Amino acid sequence: MATVFDPFSARDTFQAPEGKLGIYRLSKLEQLGLTKVAALPYSIRVLLESVLRNCDGYIVTQDDVKALAAWADSKGTKPVEVPFTPARVVLQDFTGVPCVVDLAAMRSAMQRLGGDPAKINPLVPVDLVIDHSVQVDHFLGDSALDLNIELEFSRNKERYEFLRWGQQAFDNFRVVPPGTGIVHQVNLEYLAKCVFVREDQQGPVAIPDSLVGTDSHTTMIDGLGVVGWGVGGIEAEGVMLGQPIYMLMPEVVGMRLIGKLPAGATATDLVLTVTEVLRKEKVVGKFVEFFGSGVSTMSLADRATIANMSPEYGATMGFFPVDNVTLKYLAQTGRTADEIKLVETYCKEQQLFRTEDAPEPTFTKVLELDLSTVVPSLAGPKRPQDRVPLTHMKQAFNEALAAPVGPQGFGLSDEALKRSAKVQDNGHxxxxxxxxxxxxxxxSCTNTSNPSVMIAAGLVAQKAAAKGLKAKPYVKTSLAPGSRVVTDYLEKAGLDKALEAVGFYTVGYGCTTCIGNSGPLPEPVAAAVTEADLIVSGVLSGNRNFEGRINPHVKANYLASPPLVVAYALAGTTDIDLTTEPIGHDPAGKPVMLKEIWPTNEEVQAAVDASVLPEMFENQYGGVWNKNEKWNAIDITEGELFEWEQTSTYIQEPPFLASITPEVAPIAPLKGARCLAVLGDSTTTDHISPAGAIAKDSPAGLFLQKAGVIPQDFNSYGSRRGNDRVMTRGTFANIRIRNHLAPGTEGGVTRYLKTGEVMPIYDASMKYQADGTPLVVIAGAEYGTGSSRDWAAKGTYLLGVRAVLAASYERIHRSNLVMMGVLPLEFQGGATRESLGLTGEETFDIPELTDALKPRQTITVKATSADGKAKEIPMTVRIDTPVELDYYRHGGILAFVLRKLLA
Incomplete structure (x- = not known):
C-alpha cells in the first residue's frame, strides 16, 4: 500500500460510477504555478500523474515532480531523470519465462543468504500471456490447428509445468493459457482498462492504466490511450519488484495527421509510411504523439496498428490520447458501461481526454503527414523501415538481388541471377x-488485431476463390489470428471458408511467423531452394523482417497488409508488378488482375460493422484464465521454492546470483581485455540474442544432443530461454551475423586472437574465460536495434563481455546491458571504429573504472595494438542515471533488488 506523502496537496476526490474515488489532480500543480497542463503533451501528463501520486520524498522527490511539470519550458531537451512507476507489467512467454526463472532463482538465493524467500513476489499486477510457443508445422487442412497445438504442448511440457508452478507460487501473477491470442491483442481487447482503481492509505484512488511489457510491441496499447512500452525482461523484473523505471525526461515529437486514407490504402500501408518517415527523423528514444484532424478519422484499431510499430520507427512510444473513439472501442470490445463511464469521467477530470477543440499541446518538434498521400506498400527485404510502393515492387526486388550485400542488397552476379529450380511434389x-x-x-499482433485488414484479406480470398484462384503449390500459407475473436468475426462474415479455399487455414492463436516460428518449409521446396541457392521471398503481415528471423531458407522478407499477403500467395512471386500484370488466370485461361479482386473501403467497413460484435469479446474472454483444459490438466508440484531439475533442458537455475554476497564489491578497472566480436551498423538483437531455429551443428545444438535431445525435438531458442546453458551458446550465433574479426565468414564465429584460430564465438569465449581474460565487443551505429530481448544482454554477460564500445545504441538494449552489469560506452563526436582505426585485434584497458564512476562521464579507453602502439579514445559512459549506476555497481538489477530486500 502506497504511503501518502502528498506534499503538493494534490489528492482530492471525484464522483465516479462506483461512488467517490481519490484523484491526484494535475490542476493542483497549475494552481501552484508549476505547470500549464494544457501545454503538456498528453503522454507527459500521464507520467506527471505518476510522479505526483508516487511522490514520497525518497524514491520520487518533489524536485522530480517540479522538473517534469516544467516539461514545456525545455520541451524535454534537459537531461532530467524521471522515476516512472507503471500500474502493471505484461509478459509474453518467450521473455516471460526467464523473468519467472529469475524470480524463482531470487527465492533460492534469498534462502541461501538466510532471508525469507516469500519476500520475492511481484509488487504490481503481472499478466503473462502464452503466445510465442506455437509453430507452423502443419498448415493445410482443418486439422492444422489441432496438430500444432498438440506439438506445442508436447514440446513445451517443462516450460508449461514451470509457469503453472509460478501461477500458484507467486502473488499478483496471472497466466493467460496458450491458444488464447497474441499478448498485445489480448492486452488491447481485454487486459487494458484505461483507468484502474487502486488503494492508498486514504482509500480507493483512480489512476491511469500504464504498463511496461517484455516485448517491444507492448507499444500497441498506446493506441488505446494507455502509456506503455517494451523493456527488457531484466528491467521488467525491477518494476515487478517495486522499482520505478528510471528514464531521462523524453522529447515528444508531435505528428500532425490530416486528411483521410484513400481508396485501396490500408492501415498497414499507413504504418509502413509512418515508419519510413519517423525512422528518417531519428526519433529513437523519443515519444511520438499523434494529433490533428486526421486522428479523428481513424479507427482505434488503425491507431493501435501505428502504435504497435513504434520499435520499427525507433520511438519509445507512438501515443494516441483517450477520446470518443477510445470509448467507442471499449464498448465494441465488451467493457462494461461502468468501466467506460469511469474512463470518460476520470480522463476529463484530469485533462487526459482529447477533444477537437482542445488547444494544441507544446511539442519538441512537429511533423505532418497527409493520410490521403498513403499508397499500397510493402517493406523489405531485410528491414521494416525500407518501404516499397506496390507500383515499384518488381523493380525494387530485382534491384535488391544485384545490389551489394547489405540491408537492401543480396550481391548476386549476372550468372547467379539466372538460377532456377524445380519443386517436385506428389508427381507435380x-x-x-x-x-x-x-x-x-x-x-503478428500488428495487423491481426485490426478487423479492417483481416476482413479485407477475407474479401480478397472470397473474390479470388470465385474466379478459381488459389495459392501456388509451393507457398506455405498460414493464418494465425491474434485472438479467437478474429475467427468469430471471420465466420460471422462468411469469410473463413473463403480464406481456406485459397490456402489460408488457421494454424494457431499466437505469434508465429513474425517471431521466427514459421516452422520448416516443405521438404521439396527447401530442397529446391537449397540446390539452386535461390533468394526466395516471404510475405507476412508482421512487423519484423530482419535477416535470419523468418526462416533460414527465406532470405527476402516483405511486410505487407493481410490482403496483400493473400495476393502474393496467389501470384507466387515478388518478381511481379501486381498493378499491371495478372495475379493469375481463371480456369478458362482469362487473366485476373489484382484490382478485380480488391475490395472497396465501403465493402470492408460494411462487413466490419455487421460482423464485429461486443458479445464475441465477452464470450471469448469470459473465464479466460481456466478455459483451456489441456492447460488445466498439467500436473505441478506446489510450494514457494521451485525444485530445479539438473537434467532439464528447458528450465535451469541461472548463475547470475549463484555466488552473490550481502556486500557489494568495488567497481574494478578493465585490464588486458580482448575483443570477442567486431560488428557493423544496425546489428539487431536478433543478431545478438538466440532466436528462431537451433542448428544441429551449432554449439547449442551439440549441447542438446549431448543431453539426449534429438534435433527434431530442439524446439526454438525462444522456447529455451529458461536455460542459460542453451542461450549462452546461442548468443551472437545468428546465421546472418557478420563478425569483422573473421572476414569472409557468416554466422556466429570469431577469431581467437591468441592463436588466430577461427571458431564459434561460444568456444572462443570459454577459452578467454578459462584464463581470466575479460572481453569487449565493438559495434557500429544503432547497436541493439529490434526486439526487447533480455538474452541479448544476459548472453553477452555470460560470455564474459565486460564492455561494449559502439557508435550509438537502441534504447532498450543499452538499458538491458546496464541491468546486467555490462558497461555500454559510446564513441564521441561522430567517431566510429573505422575512423579511429580500430581493428578489434588490440588489447583494451579502462583504468578509470572505479567507484568514482559517474553517469554519462567521459572516460578514456586505451587500445594497444600488437606492435605496442597505443591509442587513447575518449568515450561516453552510457550509464544515463544515478540509479542505473547503482545497478551497475551491484553487478545488475537482480543483485541490487535482492540485497535491498535482504537488508
Missing amino acids: SSEITHGAVTIAAIT
Missing part, C-alpha cells in the same frame, strides 16, 4: 526462380 512440379513466395503468412 513447379519451376521457381528468385522471388518465389515460399511463405505467405497472415500473422
